[in-house]
Amino acid sequence: MDYAAAADYIGFVVEVAGSRRSVAVEEAVPLFRHASEFAKTVAVVKNAESTFINSIAQLLRPDFIQLHTRATPEQLAALSDISGTGLIALVMPGNDDVQSARQISRVCDMVVADTAVSGESGGTGKVHDWSITRRIRDAIYPRPLMLSGGLNEENVDDAIRTVVPAAVDVSSGVEENGMKSLRKVDRFIRKVRGIGYA
Numbered sequence: 454m455d456y457a458a459a460a461d462y463i464g465f466v467v468e469v470a471g472s473r474r475s476v477a478v479e480e481a482v483p484l485f486r487h488a489s490e491f492a493k494t495v496a497v498v499k500n501a502e503s504t505f506i507n508s509i510a511q512l513l514r515p516d517f518i519q520l521h522t523r524a525t526p527e528q529l530a531a532l533s534d535i536s537g538t539g540l541i542a543l544v545m546p547g548n549d550d551v552q553s554a555r556q557i558s559r560v561c562d563m564v565v566a567d568t569a570v571s572g573e574s575g576g577t578g579k580v581h582d583w584s585i586t587r588r589i590r591d592a593i594y595p596r597p598l599m600l601s602g603g604l605n606e607e608n609v610d611d612a613i614r615t616v617v618p619a620a621v622d623v624s625s626g627v628e629e630n631g632m633k634s635l636r637k638v639d640r641f642i643r644k645v646r647g648i649g650y651a
Contacts, residue, residue: 460642462620463488464495464519467509473631474624478512485513495519495541501528503535510536517541519565530560541599545569546585551592558593565622566590568602578625579603583615590616606641613648621645 465484469475476484481496488494493516496509501524509518519541520532533540542561544554548569558564566589568581580603590598597619604612605626613621627637 460492460638462495462517462622463492464497464622466497467513468505469497469499469521478509481513485515489514489516493517497521501532503532506532506536510538514538517562519543521565521567524557526556526560529557533560533562539563541565543567544589546581546589549589551588554589555592558596561596563597563599563619564589564593565599565601566616566618567622577602580608583612586618587616590618604641606637606644609641609644610648613645 465476465481466472466474467481468478485494495517496513496515497519499522501520501522517539518536521543529542539562541563542557544557544564544566546566566586568577568579570577570579599620599622600612600616600618601622604621604623609621623641627634627641
């Protein structure tokens with residue numbers, strides 16, 4: 454991949470049961486070490502226990518921990534204090550109203566908006582109503598919002614122009630046969646940079 458088209462953030466799903474993308478902490482250590490040389494690193498987790506979050510912060514030393522599960526503002530504030538690492542908190546447009554998103558944004562460094570699907574806290578590859586996300590984005594500004602949920606090369610232009618996020622997150626939209634495609638990653642990043650928001 455051309456360095457000019459490299460991502461600003463690289464995330465790894467860590468210790469998430471049932472996720473085909475998940476890696477064990479031991480496997481993640483060299484991945485984070487290598488990725489940190491050219492991008493900000495993100496540990497994507499669903500376990501909100503303070504001891505686990507602290508161990509992720511100490512062992513992987515990510516730039517951010519993305520808690521991809523529902524958490525109260527009080528829980529998020531406590532985790533931020535414990536880890537000493539940047540915290541990205543989840544909101545799900547359609548489930549989280551603007552007021553709750555505003556409260557969450559006060560105790561984290563960034564908010565990620567992902568699609569609400571019954572029984573899942575994001576990571577479904579499904580698109581949500583971007584007009585709701587735009588209202589959340591405006592309500593929490595200047596706290597940055599990362600847009601996630603079903604993004605790909607074909608729809609990211611409309612998504613960015615509608616929501617005006619600080620960043621976009623992609624996973625299934627750059628996969629082929631369940632694996633990341635360097636060709637699709639490269640094309641996606643070039644498309645985003647061409648829009649002018651990366």
